[in-house]
Every structure is written in C-alpha cells, then in structure tokens.
Amino acid sequence: MLRGANRNLLVLAAVVLALAAGAFFYLRRPPPPALAFPPEKVKGFFHKYGCTNCHDTKNPLVGPPFAAIAERYKGDPRAEEKLFKSVREGSQGKWFNPNAVTIYGIRKVMPAQDRKRVPDLELRAMIRWILEQAR
Ligand code: HEC
Structure with missing residues (x-):
C-alpha cells in the first residue's frame, strides 16, 4: 500500500488538482x-x-x-x-x-x-x- 513520501505526493497532487479546478470554474464564471x-x-x-x-x-x-x-x-x-x-x-x-x-x-x-x-x-x-x- 501507499506509505510515506508516496502518500504525501498523492495528497499534494489532489490539492493541486482541486486548486486548478477551482481556478478553472472561477475564471469561467458568467459575466455580471x-x-x-x-x-x-x-x-x-x-x-x-x-x-x-x-x-x-x-x-x-x-x-x-x-x-x-x-x-x-x-x-x-x-x-x-x-x-x-x-x-x-x-x-x-x-x-x-x-x-x-x-x-x-x-x-x-x-x-x-x-x-x-x-x-x-x-x-x-x-x-x-x-x-x-x-x-
Ligand atoms: C414623465 C416622463 C419621463 C419618464 C416616464 C422617464 N423619463 Fe427619463 N427623463 C425625463 C426628463 C424630462 C429628463 C431630463 C431631466 C433633467 O433635465 O434633468 C430625463 C432624463 C433621463 C436620463 C438622463 C439623466 C441625466 O442625469 O442626464 C436618463 C438616463 C433617463 N431619463 C432614463 C429613463 C429611464 C430608464 C426611464 C424608465 C425607467 C425613464 N427615463 C422614464 C422624463 C422621463
């Protein structure tokens, strides 16, 4: 199973992905x-x-x-x-x-x-x- 560094990397990847998705939807928000x-x-x-x-x-x-x-x-x-x-x-x-x-x-x-x-x-x-x- 995943341990130590590998697991940290996975968590980091998940965080980066979540931020990217957030930025994507933020920038795509409809005009006023x-x-x-x-x-x-x-x-x-x-x-x-x-x-x-x-x-x-x-x-x-x-x-x-x-x-x-x-x-x-x-x-x-x-x-x-x-x-x-x-x-x-x-x-x-x-x-x-x-x-x-x-x-x-x-x-x-x-x-x-x-x-x-x-x-x-x-x-x-x-x-x-x-x-x-x-x-
Ligand atoms: C009873 C007549 C009347 C109605 C109904 C009316 N207006 Fe006017 N409106 C005027 C007159 C007269 C002026 C010029 C006022 C002045 O000399 O400061 C004017 C001025 C304006 C101005 C320019 C204001 C400025 O600061 O230069 C705008 C924008 C405007 N009207 C938009 C609207 C909109 C939008 C509506 C509908 C919601 C509307 N008017 C309804 C008579 C009317």
Missing part, C-alpha cells in the same frame, strides 16, 4: 447578470417600465433622446453610476428648465424610479443599453 439580457429583452424593459412614454432613442419627447444622453456622457468613466442615480432619485435641470412643460402640460423632469418597481439588474441593463446609443 446585467450583461446577460439580450438587447431585445432590454428594449422590452423600456416599454415595461414606461420609459418610452417620455423617451425615444433618436427623437426628443418629454425627455431627451437616449442617443443624446449617450453622446453627452461619452468618455465619462462614471457615466453608468451617474445615470443610475438620476433614474433612481429622479433628475431635473440637467437637460431642461425644470419649470418647463410640454404642450400637454407635462413637466420636463425625470421622475424617481423606485427599485421595487424597476429592479436593479434591469435598470443597470437599460443604462448600459442607453450608453451604447451614441452615434
């Missing part, structure tokens, strides 16, 4: 969940959460077009966090005079979106999608 949504699904979120009532990709509605938002924050490494915060907490005065209203009397402000209504992962996916719309 927000990236796991296909673009078609993300587009659906904008409808589902009512963003499209006020935003279009190219045309100004109540809110600025997503392409204009992407353009404005292009190259800003903190863009994702800033926009996330704007949607969560609401925003006014960054794009329009906050007292301005549309012809339908809608104030040109971004209403805060509660995480109970718009979950974190889906919002993050939407923000990333918006930031990809720069021309």
Whole structure:
C-alpha cells in the first residue's frame, strides 16, 4: 500500500488538482447578470417600465433622446453610476428648465424610479443599453 513520501505526493497532487479546478470554474464564471439580457429583452424593459412614454432613442419627447444622453456622457468613466442615480432619485435641470412643460402640460423632469418597481439588474441593463446609443 501507499506509505510515506508516496502518500504525501498523492495528497499534494489532489490539492493541486482541486486548486486548478477551482481556478478553472472561477475564471469561467458568467459575466455580471446585467450583461446577460439580450438587447431585445432590454428594449422590452423600456416599454415595461414606461420609459418610452417620455423617451425615444433618436427623437426628443418629454425627455431627451437616449442617443443624446449617450453622446453627452461619452468618455465619462462614471457615466453608468451617474445615470443610475438620476433614474433612481429622479433628475431635473440637467437637460431642461425644470419649470418647463410640454404642450400637454407635462413637466420636463425625470421622475424617481423606485427599485421595487424597476429592479436593479434591469435598470443597470437599460443604462448600459442607453450608453451604447451614441452615434
Ligand atoms: C414623465 C416622463 C419621463 C419618464 C416616464 C422617464 N423619463 Fe427619463 N427623463 C425625463 C426628463 C424630462 C429628463 C431630463 C431631466 C433633467 O433635465 O434633468 C430625463 C432624463 C433621463 C436620463 C438622463 C439623466 C441625466 O442625469 O442626464 C436618463 C438616463 C433617463 N431619463 C432614463 C429613463 C429611464 C430608464 C426611464 C424608465 C425607467 C425613464 N427615463 C422614464 C422624463 C422621463
């Protein structure tokens, strides 16, 4: 049977193998969940959460077009966090005079979106999608 040095070698081999397997699965872990949504699904979120009532990709509605938002924050490494915060907490005065209203009397402000209504992962996916719309 295995004794002494041979047995130690076997234990060492087992440990090395376990570490290698661990590293393999660690490196193969899936990308952050927000990236796991296909673009078609993300587009659906904008409808589902009512963003499209006020935003279009190219045309100004109540809110600025997503392409204009992407353009404005292009190259800003903190863009994702800033926009996330704007949607969560609401925003006014960054794009329009906050007292301005549309012809339908809608104030040109971004209403805060509660995480109970718009979950974190889906919002993050939407923000990333918006930031990809720069021309
Ligand atoms: C009631 C209309 C309305 C709805 C609904 C709405 N927005 Fe907005 N949004 C606005 C307006 C108006 C602004 C410009 C706010 C300002 O001037 O600061 C804006 C600004 C933004 C900005 C840019 C913020 C910044 O800091 O520059 C983002 C991103 C955004 N909206 C995303 C969304 C998303 C995502 C949704 C859906 C969950 C949504 N909006 C729903 C009206 C709306």
